[in-house]
Amino acid sequence: MYKFFKMTALCAALAAAGAAGAATITLDGTSLSIEDAWKIAAGEADVAIAPEAVKLLEDSHKLVMASAAKGQAVYGLTVGVGLNKDQKLFTADGKLSPEVLEASRAFNYNALRSHSAGVGEMMPVDLARLSMVVRLNTLLAGKSGAQVHVAELYRDMLNKNVTPLIPSEGSVGEADILLASHVGAVMIGEWKADVKGKVMTGADALKAAGIKPLQPEGKDALAILSNNSVAMAYAIDAARNAERIVEMTPTVYGLSLEGLNGNVAPILPQTIGARPFDGLSQTAADMRDVLKGSYLWNVDATRPLQDPLSYRVTVYGLSEARRAVKDLNDQIAVQINSTDDNPATILNADEAYRSESTQVANYFVEGNGVKGAIIPSGNFNPLPVALALQRTSIAMAHLSHYSVQRTVHLSYDQFTGLTRFLTDPSNKGHAFGAIQKSFMGLHVDNMALAQPVSLYGMPVAGEIEDTFTNLLQASKRLGSIDTNLYQIYSVEMLHAAQAVDLRRNLKNKDLKLADKTGAFYTAYRAKVPYVKADRIFTDDIRAGVDLLKNYRF
Structure with missing residues (x-):
């Protein structure tokens, strides 16, 4: 459909x-x-x-x-x-x-x-x-x-x-x-x-x-x-969605951290400054910016000194995902603005080696008012794009892992200080007790999809064509990871928003969200209401995906 x-x-x-x-x-x-x-x-x-x-x-x-x-x-x-x-x-x-x-x-x-x-x-x-x-x-x-x-x-x-x-x-x-x-x-x-x-x-x-x-x-x-135009279409589509997911991650993470009553220490400039990896400092700064004005900047005696690792190291995963997506887009730009023809028909070709090699001289031709060379090549090989896709898939799978683990921790009262499975106090049902299977199943898929595929294959065409990049498969795998991540993030938002509401209802009615996470929370609640009693969550997850795809982060 x-x-x-x-x-x-x-x-x-x-x-x-x-x-x-x-x-x-x-x-x-x-x-x-x-x-x-x-x-x-x-x-x-x-x-x-x-x-x-x-x-x-x-x-x-x-x-x-x-x-x-x-x-x-x-x-x-x-x-x-x-x-x-x-x-x-x-x-x-x-x-x-x-x-x-x-x-x-x-x-x-x-x-x-x-x-x-x-x-x-x-x-x-x-x-x-x-x-x-x-x-x-x-x-x-x-x-x-x-x-x-x-x-x-x-x-x-x-x-x-x-x-x-x-x-x-x-x-x-x-x-x-x-x-x-x-x-x-x-x-x-x-x-x-x-x-x-x-x-x-x-x-x-x-x-x-x-x-x-x-x-x-x-x-x-x-x-x-x-x-390679067919595979490149899928690669471009996958890269666009990966870029979108990377863009939304600071906000998703920020609201989740607010739901947890988590610690901002891992993204402070003092801690990040000790690790000068390319892009890490800027990523942490962007995550802090999303949390500007949040209650998390105020001391809270009940706040744990250290949160689960999935909260503390997301900044690293996001930074690497950003770098991977940027490199992927750079490789795509080269691929779609250059030839992948074999043989390559080169007008006014550079005459390097022509005079000293009869083999090279054999490729040159002149006639019909033009001159140049028609030279066999391996330019049809898109390995730079395939490798960039695989790297991006691995990076996005790490974001998937962090989100799944953050969501699991939001379910447990020993981490949040809230009700188990984020159940409303009046609800005698199951709340979010069963929903973990949905995003865990998606993450298992992502783990498999992130496995490199460019090395697999068998010689074909009389064993002349004996190597492969599987660019199409690599493109589709990243696209599938993207699709799964939208849904995984949607389930995390279902938990994060519920945790924020429970924290306000049970702990602090004046709890203040950051301006950016607060705006996103409001947009989310316009589509997905608070879970007062058990209900069918399928449409809630779909509504969250729709918001994630269309919200202006």
């Missing part, structure tokens, strides 16, 4: 944006921000292609066709791909005859068809569109050798809301070749696409949008299918 709603809401937004006249974002292959990528994916902006990027595409395609005419062995152009790299596709004999072009087109059509073999559910529309934005921008770096028409098709399909159905599984993280190929399948008028919420054949979708189908040739098919 959620996925259907997500797609329906987006389709409505896309239609509304089209009716209102969306803004335009110009892509050039080097300066796409994550924010702008989301705007295009959400239909809040149309896409334009920078003129200088068009020129790069034109010239790189000329270079590819010059190489084809000369009969040079180029992966995915004049010879096959994968283990079939030893199979010659055609002989040009110095010119691109109609027969040669027909052979090239036949190879391209077959490559798009044979590589469209994904599994799993179809990607949500917004993520499918996001993957297209990413690939369009990396295409504009001018290193693919594809026709300009390929880039124009990405642009027009985005602007006219033609979204190919892209399977969400079936990648080992060395380019999403079995998934991204479905975009090309629609471009040639095959497969299926979503057009403003209606699924139709690729041919009907292009016709309805007034888009001319692609006649792929040269390196077009390879440019469309051999990239």
Whole structure:
């Protein structure tokens, strides 16, 4: 139900944006921000292609066709791909005859068809569109050798809301070749696409949008299918949610500490100053800022000297999560603003080693008024992003651990000085006695999801493709941790708000929360009331998640 709603809401937004006249974002292959990528994916902006990027595409395609005419062995152009790299596709004999072009087109059509073999559910529309934005921008770096028409098709399909159905599984993280190929399948008028919420054949979708189908040739098919755009869409989405969770953590922690009547000592500048880890001091300062004006700054003879470790070391976990998310966003920015094409078509290539190596000289080509080199590469390998995702997953799992433990301690009277399971004194029922299983189960999932996945795999494609990053799996794992953390934090808020109310009712009716935690508490109580008697908590948890996703921290 959620996925259907997500797609329906987006389709409505896309239609509304089209009716209102969306803004335009110009892509050039080097300066796409994550924010702008989301705007295009959400239909809040149309896409334009920078003129200088068009020129790069034109010239790189000329270079590819010059190489084809000369009969040079180029992966995915004049010879096959994968283990079939030893199979010659055609002989040009110095010119691109109609027969040669027909052979090239036949190879391209077959490559798009044979590589469209994904599994799993179809990607949500917004993520499918996001993957297209990413690939369009990396295409504009001018290193693919594809026709300009390929880039124009990405642009027009985005602007006219033609979204190919892209399977969400079936990648080992060395380019999403079995998934991204479905975009090309629609471009040639095959497969299926979503057009403003209606699924139709690729041919009907292009016709309805007034888009001319692609006649792929040269390196077009390879440019469309051999990239990491699908996994990157999931990575960008996971990073955005992780960043949101990191942003809310000081407030969640602050209200929880107020519910506990905890000690601010672990985040004081005096204690933090003794450990000059990068970012730690600023993180502690932000946590203190959230607690500004709180009753916790006033001495209380009943307050324990030291709280459980999960309260005392959250500052470290949050600081490292911040650093991990920042590094992840930095790696994403590089990935979506550079080429991951193999081979790389490089105009006016640096001539290093050309004169002293016949092997290197063999990659260079000149013709059709352009010159450069077409060089085999490993640029399809997104390991920097995969490793950053895994590091972030581990850091977020630590936040999960701290939250779960803080919530458990809020349940026990020996730590809070309040009622057991935060039960209202008039309630003879169970209160929060059973709810611990929900967040503990989610945390167990997070512990498993945080395990590194980039090393797993088996050699494929005749053992030519013998390494992997599992970027897609790493992206989805972080996304799942994010989803679980929203719910874990929601349960912590259920406990923290209850503890604050009980503390006011039983200990100090004038208890003052910090301005920021107090505002958040008020917003929370507008959605989730005090637990006077046992009730069904499922909707309370969902309401808390909704607040966490939409509150302005």
